[in-house]
Amino acid sequence: MKLGIVGATGLVGRIMMDILEHKNLPIKNLYLSASKNSVGKKFFFKKKKYKIISIQNLLDNKPNIVLFSAGSNISKKWAPKFEEIGSTIIDNSSAWRMDPGKKLIIPEINAFSLSKKDKIIANPNCSTIQLVMILYPLHIEYKIIRVIISTYQSVTGTGKRALDQMNKEKNGKKIINKIYPHPIYQNVLPHCDSFEKNGYTKEEIKLMKETKKIMNDQNISITATCVRVPVIGGHSESVNISFENKPNINQIYEIFSKKKGIIIQDNPKKNIYPMPLYAHGKDEVFVGRIRNDFSYKNSLNIWIVADNLRKGAATNAIQIAEFLIHKN
Incomplete structure (x- = not known):
C-alpha cells in the first residue's frame, strides 16, 4: 500500500x-x-x-x-x-x-x-469526536432531546503558533506574530475560531452541526460555548444532557464499560476524574463526574476529556x- x-x-x-x-x-x-x-x-x-x-x-x-x-x-x-x-x-x-x-x-x-x-x-472536529463518542451510546439507550456543552480547549488545537505564544508569554519573551487577540498564559478566552454574525464562533457551530450529522438526528437541540485554556494535554467538556427516557447511572457505567475507546474515571471520593494532564498522549476518550441533574427531569451531567491531537x-x-x- x-x-x-x-x-x-x-x-x-x-x-x-x-x-x-x-x-x-x-x-x-x-x-x-x-x-x-x-x-x-x-x-x-x-x-x-x-x-x-x-x-x-x-x-x-x-x-x-x-x-x-x-x-x-x-x-x-x-x-x-x-x-x-x-x-x-x-x-x-x-x-x-x-x-x-x-x-x-x-x-x-x-x-x-x-x-x-x-x-x-x-x-x-476534535471537540466533536470526544463528545459524540459519549453521546451516541446514550442516545441509542435513552434518546437525547437536548445537549448543553461548555468546552475547555487546549492551545494545541490552534497549532504550533498558539503553543509558541503561550510559551513565550510564560517565559516573558517578546511575541511578534500573536495568534490570539489576548494573552493565553494564565488566562482563558471564550473565543475559539472567529465570531459569526449570530454571536457564536465557528468552533461552536462546527460542534453543534457535526454532532447532529454523525448522530443522524437533526431533532436534537444543541448549544455550545467553546473556551480556549492554557493547557496542552487535551480538550475537556462539561456536558448537560436531557433525555426522552429516564437515565440510569449504573446502567450508564455498564454501557460505557463495554464500549471500545471509552475509559471511565469516576471516583470522587478518591479524587479520580478525567483530566487533560492524564489524557495527554492517549488514544481513548475519558469520562467521569457522571451524575443526575436534579434541576431538570431526565437529565445528566458528565465530564469528558481526550487528547485533541490524538483521538481528536x-x-x-x-x-x-x-x-x-x-x-x-
Whole structure:
C-alpha cells in the first residue's frame, strides 16, 4: 500500500507518524508532504530516512490513501485531484465535513457506512469526536432531546503558533506574530475560531452541526460555548444532557464499560476524574463526574476529556485508514 501524509511537519502530522510507527500496517511506500518551506527536510520512520516532498510530487506517486492535515484551503484544492487518480482521502480539516455528499466518520460509531465509492472522507472536529463518542451510546439507550456543552480547549488545537505564544508569554519573551487577540498564559478566552454574525464562533457551530450529522438526528437541540485554556494535554467538556427516557447511572457505567475507546474515571471520593494532564498522549476518550441533574427531569451531567491531537485528530484518521485497509 502507498500511504501519503499532507501536512506531515505540523502538530497532527507528526503525531500521525508517531502512531503509524507503532502500527503494523502494510505500508509499502510512505510519502511525506508539507509546505514549500519544508520540502527537502528529512524525517525518520521505522529507522528509515524520508524526505519531505511537494504535494504535486505526492500526487504523481499515486498513493492509495492520503491523510490530509494541512487546512481547508489545501484540502479543497488538492483532495479532488487525488480523488481523480483513485486515491482515498481522509481529511482532517473542516473543508468537507458538512458536505451532504461526504461522510463524517468516527470509526467506533459509523465506519460501517463507508463504501468503496467514498473517496473523500471527513474527519470530525476534535471537540466533536470526544463528545459524540459519549453521546451516541446514550442516545441509542435513552434518546437525547437536548445537549448543553461548555468546552475547555487546549492551545494545541490552534497549532504550533498558539503553543509558541503561550510559551513565550510564560517565559516573558517578546511575541511578534500573536495568534490570539489576548494573552493565553494564565488566562482563558471564550473565543475559539472567529465570531459569526449570530454571536457564536465557528468552533461552536462546527460542534453543534457535526454532532447532529454523525448522530443522524437533526431533532436534537444543541448549544455550545467553546473556551480556549492554557493547557496542552487535551480538550475537556462539561456536558448537560436531557433525555426522552429516564437515565440510569449504573446502567450508564455498564454501557460505557463495554464500549471500545471509552475509559471511565469516576471516583470522587478518591479524587479520580478525567483530566487533560492524564489524557495527554492517549488514544481513548475519558469520562467521569457522571451524575443526575436534579434541576431538570431526565437529565445528566458528565465530564469528558481526550487528547485533541490524538483521538481528536491523528488517531481517528488512522483508525479510519485501518478500517478501510482491513475491509478491503
